[in-house]
Amino acid sequence: MRQNLQNGVRLRPVDLARGHGLSTQAVRNYEEAGVLPAAGRTPHGYRIYTSLHAGALDAFLALVPGHGHQAATSIMRAVNQGALEEAFGLIDEGHAQLLDDRRTLQAVEGALRDLGPAAIPGPGSGSGSGGTFIGPLAGRLGIRPATLRKWERAGLVSPRRDPRTGYRVYSEADVRDALLAHQLRRGGYLLEQIAPLIAQVRAAGGLEPLEAALRDWRGRLSARGRALLAGAAELEGYLRERG
Known part of the structure; x- marks a missing residue:
């Protein structure tokens, strides 16, 4: 005008x-x-x-x-x-926030590259003898334990329960799912958008379901x-x- x-x-x-x-x-x-x-x-x-x-x-x-x-x-x-x-x-x-978000996207892509088909858990798997508890995992991600419990209710992670203590135990696969969820949340995705992506990755044994989301993310950053x-x-x- x-x-x-x-x-x-x-x-x-x-x-x-x-x-x-x-x-x-x-x-x-x-x-x-x-x-x-x-x-x-x-x-x-x-x-x-x-x-x-x-x-x-x-x-x-x-x-x-x-x-x-x-x-x-x-x-x-x-x-x-x-x-x-x-x-x-x-x-x-x-501008610094945009650069940080670009680096976040790169981190997500890097995390996905590490998720080879053999490392992706199928339904009900990922309950090996080792694992980490909710406090250390929340600290690693920089979030509250309550957030991880919320993600569990949304189907983003599926930790097993220790039979003696009842504590949640997160396997390596759970940790990777939590990391991926955390990165996608930083990218602006809602829990209801993330849950089906992770579920499809688990069920399909591949990362193709995330390709469209990543393209959309890159487009929004541009x-x-x-x-x-x-x-x-x-x-x-x-x-x-x-x-």
């Missing part, structure tokens, strides 16, 4: 809202949140917006797909407060990368306009 406006053109809240497919209340909310710089006022107290506010809204809406609503709000608030180093730091965090670039371009335009 900004490119169609001249500096100094006055916009009503409804003009700014319609130009961005928003409600006037949303525009007011964004101003109150610091996404937009403070609006001028008429003698009667009505808000006056300009091309600068349109540029701020353009930048914010472009930042959201890559950074998320909360981070995009924090970035714009920092910019409008003149705290550019804080804004740039938040942007850096978004989309986020492009969204980060688009958001940065819009923000740079807004920074130039602010002077």
Whole structure:
């Protein structure tokens, strides 16, 4: 919208809202949140917006797909407060998170490569004499034991019970399933999406069921990368306009 406006053109809240497919209340909310710089006022107290506010809204809406609503709000608030180093730091965090997620995907792919057909348990298998307990496994994954119990109820892991103590005992296959579930959760997958994947891997003796999920994951990471670039371009335009 900004490119169609001249500096100094006055916009009503409804003009700014319609130009961005928003409600006037949303525009007011964004101003109150610091996404937009403070609006001028008429003698009667009505808000006056300009091309600068349109540029701020353009930048914010472009930042959201890559950074998320909360981070995009924090970035714009920092910019409008003149705290550019804080804004740039938040942007850096978004790129660092994307890089971390890419490494997570690579770790998942590495874990899958280690799951050869002979190592994949069939239904009811994986209860050998060795194993690890819930506390050490939760610590290894950096999660709470309650999370592992939740995964068990969802069918992601199937530990056996020690006949003497009743404690859960996780075999090597269970540990691999837990690691795979943990990595997929970090990739944004829900338990109900992960459970059938793991079940199919066990039953089919192969990793083909995960190939589509991994392709989708890679595609979403690429989309986020492009969204980060688009958001940065819009923000740079807004920074130039602010002077």
